[in-house]
Amino acid sequence: TRFMVPQDSTPPLAPVPSPSTDSGQPSKKVFVSYCHDDESFVQKLVAALESAAVNVTVDYRTLCLGGSIAEFIRKAVKGTERTILVVSEKSIRSPWVMAEFLETILYEQFTSSSRLIPIHLDKAVFDPDLPIEVDKELATKIGEVDDRIRKALDRGIDLEPFVGVRDRLLNLRFNVGKAVQRLTTVLSGNFSDPGLFQQGIEDLLSALGTEQKE
Numbered sequence: 001t002r003f004m005v006p007q008d009s010t011p012p013l014a015p016v017p018s019p020s021t022d023s024g025q026p027s028k029k030v031f032v033s034y035c036h037d038d039e040s041f042v043q044k045l046v047a048a049l050e051s052a053a054v055n056v057t058v059d060y061r062t063l064c065l066g067g068s069i070a071e072f073i074r075k076a077v078k079g080t081e082r083t084i085l086v087v088s089e090k091s092i093r094s095p096w097v098m099a100e101f102l103e104t105i106l107y108e109q110f111t112s113s114s115r116l117i118p119i120h121l122d123k124a125v126f127d128p129d130l131p132i133e134v135d136k137e138l139a140t141k142i143g144e145v146d147d148r149i150r151k152a153l154d155r156g157i158d159l160e161p162f163v164g165v166r167d168r169l170l171n172l173r174f175n176v177g178k179a180v181q182r183l184t185t186v187l188s189g190n191f192s193d194p195g196l197f198q199q200g201i202e203d204l205l206s207a208l209g210t211e212q213k214e
Helices: 036-051 069-078 095-111 130-155 160-183 194-208
Strands: 029-033 055-057 082-087 116-120 188-190
Touching (some): 036 055, 095 116, 116 160, 188 194
Parallel strands (some): 116 188
């Protein structure tokens, strides 16, 4: 099975209308959300999507040095038709990937349309113990940040950098269950087998409502 179909899954995503390119081919606009540990896969994914005339927004091309990450996320989600969420054991633990997931879900509520297309690189998200494991890890990390905050208070150092990290970790800890619930109750593109990458791309393009160029 190329797409993982969990029990009680929702129907496949319907194609989203989009303008055409000068050649008449459909030009979909997508935002790729991922963890930097998975960047080598993402570069291959982006190249395959662009070869099929898909307009891709990805941070390593769009986000400039000194730019606001939070503002980039807001613009990336609002300025595209779909968010392709690259799900892995690493990304499910990333505060910034969580922020991109939540921004997409929030925008879905305003547009009354499904925008999220998850694809998975491993089976970690389907492990029923994952939320508990991540919660324990985050509790440890938050405790470490709290220790730094106490030390900064003792020294009279600005707390803002530590508070920002703590807030992102708390946001991830509070919402990881929601993310896992969403990601395991929709169709998810299966990229766990590198040998089936091309088939995964074809399935992904079908979900976007476009076709790969010959």
